[in-house]
Amino acid sequence: MSATGSAASTAVATRVAGLRLRVEQASYAYEATDRSAPKFTLGPVSFEAQQHELVAILGPNASGKSTLLTLLAGLTKPFSGRIEVDGTEVSQLDLRLRAQRIALVQQESELLFPLRVWEYVLQGRYPYGRRLRFESEEDCLLAGNALAQVGADSLRDRWMDQLSGGEKQRVILARALAQQPSLLLLDEPTQHLDIGGKVELLRRLRRLADNNRYTVLVVTHELNLAAEFSDRIVLLHKGRCLRVGTPAEVYDRELLEEVFEAPIEVEMRPSGRPRVVLRGSR
Amino acid sequence: MRPMTPRRVAWICAALGALLFVVVVISLRMGAYPISVAQIVMTLVNRFIGRSNEIPPDFWNVVYEIRLPRIALGILVGASLSTAGAGFQALLRNPLADPYVLGVSSGAALGAIISLAVAPQTPGTIQLAAFVGAAATIAAVYFLGRRGGQIDSATLLLAGIVAVSFLSAVIMFLMTMLPGRDLRGMAFWLMGDLATRPAISSQWLYLLLIIGAGSIYTTSSDLNLILTGEQEARHLGVNVNRVKLVVYVAASLLTGLAVSVSGAIGYVGLLVPHLMRMFFGSDYRVLIPASALGGAILIVLADMLARTVVAPTELPVGAMTALVGAPVFIYLMRRRVR
Amino acid sequence: MGIAAVALLSAAVPTSAATRPVARAGSQAAAPAGRIITDDLGRRVAMPAQVNRIVTLAPSLTEIVYALGLEDKLAGDTNECDAPIAAKSKPHVGDMQNPNLESIVALHPDIVLATTSINRVDTADSLTRLGIPVYTTDGEFRTVLGMLDSIGRMADLIGAKAQGTDLVAGLRARLDALHARLEDRPMAHVLFVVWPDPLLSVGQNVFIADALRWAGAESVVLSKQNWPRLSMEEVVRLQPEYIVIESDHSQSGDAELTDLRSRSGWRDLDAVITGRVIEVSEEAIRPSPGLVDEIEKLARRVHPEAFSETTEKRDSKYEARAEIDAAAKSAGESVQCAR
Numbered sequence: 001m002s003a004t005g006s007a008a009s010t011a012v013a014t015r016v017a018g019l020r021l022r023v024e025q026a027s028y029a030y031e032a033t034d035r036s037a038p039k040f041t042l043g044p045v046s047f048e049a050q051q052h053e054l055v056a057i058l059g060p061n062a063s064g065k066s067t068l069l070t071l072l073a074g075l076t077k078p079f080s081g082r083i084e085v086d087g088t089e090v091s092q093l094d095l096r097l098r099a100q101r102i103a104l105v106q107q108e109s110e111l112l113f114p115l116r117v118w119e120y121v122l123q124g125r126y127p128y129g130r131r132l133r134f135e136s137e138e139d140c141l142l143a144g145n146a147l148a149q150v151g152a153d154s155l156r157d158r159w160m161d162q163l164s165g166g167e168k169q170r171v172i173l174a175r176a177l178a179q180q181p182s183l184l185l186l187d188e189p190t191q192h193l194d195i196g197g198k199v200e201l202l203r204r205l206r207r208l209a210d211n212n213r214y215t216v217l218v219v220t221h222e223l224n225l226a227a228e229f230s231d232r233i234v235l236l237h238k239g240r241c242l243r244v245g246t247p248a249e250v251y252d253r254e255l256l257e258e259v260f261e262a263p264i265e266v267e268m269r270p271s272g273r274p275r276v277v278l279r280g281s282r
Numbered sequence: 283m284r285p286m287t288p289r290r291v292a293w294i295c296a297a298l299g300a301l302l303f304v305v306v307v308i309s310l311r312m313g314a315y316p317i318s319v320a321q322i323v324m325t326l327v328n329r330f331i332g333r334s335n336e337i338p339p340d341f342w343n344v345v346y347e348i349r350l351p352r353i354a355l356g357i358l359v360g361a362s363l364s365t366a367g368a369g370f371q372a373l374l375r376n377p378l379a380d381p382y383v384l385g386v387s388s389g390a391a392l393g394a395i396i397s398l399a400v401a402p403q404t405p406g407t408i409q410l411a412a413f414v415g416a417a418a419t420i421a422a423v424y425f426l427g428r429r430g431g432q433i434d435s436a437t438l439l440l441a442g443i444v445a446v447s448f449l450s451a452v453i454m455f456l457m458t459m460l461p462g463r464d465l466r467g468m469a470f471w472l473m474g475d476l477a478t479r480p481a482i483s484s485q486w487l488y489l490l491l492i493i494g495a496g497s498i499y500t501t502s503s504d505l506n507l508i509l510t511g512e513q514e515a516r517h518l519g520v521n522v523n524r525v526k527l528v529v530y531v532a533a534s535l536l537t538g539l540a541v542s543v544s545g546a547i548g549y550v551g552l553l554v555p556h557l558m559r560m561f562f563g564s565d566y567r568v569l570i571p572a573s574a575l576g577g578a579i580l581i582v583l584a585d586m587l588a589r590t591v592v593a594p595t596e597l598p599v600g601a602m603t604a605l606v607g608a609p610v611f612i613y614l615m616r617r618r619v620r
Numbered sequence: 621m622g623i624a625a626v627a628l629l630s631a632a633v634p635t636s637a638a639t640r641p642v643a644r645a646g647s648q649a650a651a652p653a654g655r656i657i658t659d660d661l662g663r664r665v666a667m668p669a670q671v672n673r674i675v676t677l678a679p680s681l682t683e684i685v686y687a688l689g690l691e692d693k694l695a696g697d698t699n700e701c702d703a704p705i706a707a708k709s710k711p712h713v714g715d716m717q718n719p720n721l722e723s724i725v726a727l728h729p730d731i732v733l734a735t736t737s738i739n740r741v742d743t744a745d746s747l748t749r750l751g752i753p754v755y756t757t758d759g760e761f762r763t764v765l766g767m768l769d770s771i772g773r774m775a776d777l778i779g780a781k782a783q784g785t786d787l788v789a790g791l792r793a794r795l796d797a798l799h800a801r802l803e804d805r806p807m808a809h810v811l812f813v814v815w816p817d818p819l820l821s822v823g824q825n826v827f828i829a830d831a832l833r834w835a836g837a838e839s840v841v842l843s844k845q846n847w848p849r850l851s852m853e854e855v856v857r858l859q860p861e862y863i864v865i866e867s868d869h870s871q872s873g874d875a876e877l878t879d880l881r882s883r884s885g886w887r888d889l890d891a892v893i894t895g896r897v898i899e900v901s902e903e904a905i906r907p908s909p910g911l912v913d914e915i916e917k918l919a920r921r922v923h924p925e926a927f928s929e930t931t932e933k934r935d936s937k938y939e940a941r942a943e944i945d946a947a948a949k950s951a952g953e954s955v956q957c958a959r
Contacts, residue, residue: 313722314720314722314723314726315722315723315725315726316726339751340725340726340728343725343750343751344722344725347749347750348721348722348725348746348750349722404741405741405742405745458849469717470717470718470740475718477718477721477742477746478742478745478746479745479746479749589720593714593720593723594699594712594713594714594719594720594723595699595714595715595718595720596714596715596718596719596720598718
């Protein structure tokens with residue numbers, strides 16, 4: 001990439017072009033000291049993501065997916081390289097500004113005190129306004145919108161601890177959407193769901209990306225879901241970024257067998273998306 | 283969808299404030315010395331219009347030197363402990379947290395007992411020593427409770443438990459060494475006592491209360507988020523480490539303040555936040571001021587009972603709050619389980 | 621709203637005496653100003669010229685007031701003041717440690733008497749702040765004579781100098797007479813038990829140890845602590861001749877002896893086996909005139925041979941005691957000769 005002019009014009013350029021996320025040679029190392037070798041290194045990783053895109057960060061366990069996610073969320077600064085959202089380096093962003101751009105959807109944690117669904121979703125508006133803030137009408141509208149986007153409108157007045165697993169996940173997603181982020185990050189969101197739940201979630205994410213201009217990044221190890229729903233795949237293995245591209249480009253049998261250490265077959269379906277099956281003993 | 287508004291907070295505070303006022307009036311009326319409401323009003327009015335000389339000395343004594351200071355101290359202590367309790371429950375992510383769980387009262391008790399051993403007859407030193415003990419414990423537990431340079435709730439709780447047991451052991455050792463006479467003051471201090479006037483004027487103490495409670499209040503939006511998960515709060519833009527530090531320091535200092543001037547009055551810091559949650563919900567933007575006012579109301583009531591039920595004998599306030607508090611707490615617990 | 625109420629209250633709370641109304645000298649209207657004296661703690665007390673109403677905050681002080689013949693001036697005492705019995709019917713101001721300030725104010729005392737051994741300094745402070753004079757005596761006497769001095773001083777203070785001198789002189793005379801009788805006797809070795817379990821005794825610096833000496837008995841505990849805690853082994857090693865134990869006389873006869881005989885460790889002590897357990901009343905640990913009575917009684921139990929004839933009149937309440945004393949004496953006599 002050639003550096004064309006000042007950072008400002010670059011920022012304008014990327015926004016116009018719809019480029020949401022740019023990761024350039026980002027790397028990280030855990031516990032790197034002068035004396036000992038670091039326990040784990042990630043990178044360098046490079047890829048880009050546009051609006052309306054759903055990107056899957058794919059890899060087996062301990063491949064560095066969560067580390068990459070942490071870097072993308074701006075929670076830690078990469079050792080080298082840059083990560084930019086809407087043209088701005090994420091780790092430089094002020095906490096609240098970052099929360100306005102990036103929403104990270106985690107697995108649920110336990111609530112200490114009872115809370116209603118709308119209260120929970122309304123908390124997503126925190127990054128806007130002062131620290132001690134009282135929600136405005138606009139906030140309520142946006143929170144309502146977010147609930148509608150995940151199809152959880154009817155859950156509005158329910159208590160959080162009375163929701164089912166799937167319902168809770170939708171509400172958590174709604175809170176993230178209430179942040180009005182450019183970038184939506186999800187860390188293994190399908191872990192505790194059954195196959196129906198998994199599909200429903202990915203379909204919803206797909207719709208959100210298509211209709212609402214979010215850029216969605218999903219960290220996962222589910223090969224077929226990633227293939228079916230994502231526009232782009234970043235394949236990680238033991239901290240190295242092996243390949244970036246469309247599912248068809250990335251799903252190479254030998255490559256996947258090496259990465260996932262399992263006997264598999266890759267079938268190409270008429271839709272142009274690959275499918276992975278286990279090569280059983282014949 | 284009815285979000286919390288400043289107006290709603292104000293209404294709730296006004297209602298609680300009115301209740302506090304009523305309780306104060308009733309408490310002013312009750313006591314061993316027979317004085318009617320009319321006489322009390324006359325005493326109050328005469329002072330305000332500058333006719334202090336016309337107040338009979340007994341009335342002056344009873345209203346301004348005995349009852350009002352005691353009520354004022356009760357409000358201070360009740361508000362401090364309840365606010366601190368609400369803060370600690372959020373900081374430690376534990377509904378069973380009370381202001382003493384991190385060792386503040388144990389440190390204050392140690393300071394008190396040392397001062398009794400060293401200078402038993404000097405008034406005011408016990409309070410000062412108690413505060414120093416509390417402050418030292420706050421600092422020690424902070425350093426013990428850190429992990430990676432930042433406050434970690436689980437580690438902090440553990441550090442507090444260690445502090446409490448260690449300090450208790452030291453206190454018990456000292457108690458066996460001290461002559462019996464000096465221990466008498468200690469027994470009172472441990473049970474909680476509102477009869478002793480604070481060593482420094484109430485105005486300063488109230489200022490500290492407002493600063494401390496105010497600091498915690500500024501983090502109430504943050505606390506609401508932290509209670510749904512620390513990481514989640516970070517992702518929403520909350521400066522979690524800073525909030526935890528502010529709450530820790532403010533709540534600990536409020537506790538140290540209350541305990542230094544009145545000993546360790548129990549149950550208030552634990553119960554009042556829960557009671558207020560039952561009535562007004564868990565939103566800290568209303569919970570903090572509600573707890574402060576609720577705590578004040580509870581202590582003034584408990585103290586009034588303590589000094590009138592078996593007059594002229596005075597029961598310790600702490601005994602009263604325990605007698606009332608324990609059954610209420612059991613009831614609350616059963617309700618949750620159900 | 622709450623903050624406003626709070627601010628209002630704090631404004632209402634006076635912060636200095638300067639805001640108090642002018643007419644304040646004590647609670648007696650137009651009382652002539654008295655002198656300023658220094659109490660046993662070195663605090664300056666503004667004594668009124670005339671002391672007509674006294675409030676006492678400790679049983680020993682109440683007893684002294686009665687002994688001085690000033691019971692008519694006693695306006696109030698504590699719940700625990702029970703000697704003499706008449707003190708129980710005086711108006712009470714609450715507990716010794718936590719008296720009700722309003723009750724004290726309501727009684728309009730000219731002076732409140734307190735002692736360091738029982739009352740808290742906070743109480744004295746609060747009363748002073750209310751404009752009520754408080755005289756605190758130092759209750760940490762080391763000697764009985766020191767106690768007598770203190771009684772004399774207090775009597776002088778509350779305008780009963782003559783009565784005080786008489787009282788002290790009378791008590792002194794009794795002590796001297798006792799001393800004369802016991803001069804040539806060897807001291808009996810006793811263990812004074814304040815509390816059996818945990819075992820608390822008295823140290824050398826407490827007036828009780830001195831009182832024991834006046835009764836011809838030496839405490840076997842040589843501790844500098846005031847109320848040392850002893851282990852049973854230590855007592856077995858010391859093997860005191862007598863055990864002197866404080867108890868109330870609600871039960872008859874040798875209740876304490878029976879009790880000790882049932883306790884392990886105690887029942888193997890020589891003194892318990894031979895029945896040389898002496899009960900004393902609460903007066904023995906109270907720094908008051910009643911202490912001299914107890915000293916005399918104890919002397920008779922420990923050195924009966926020095927009291928071959930009845931020389932003093934006793935109150936009827938002590939008659940019953942004499943019977944029991946005699947019974948215990950004969951039980952222990954045979955062993956005593958063996959010593």
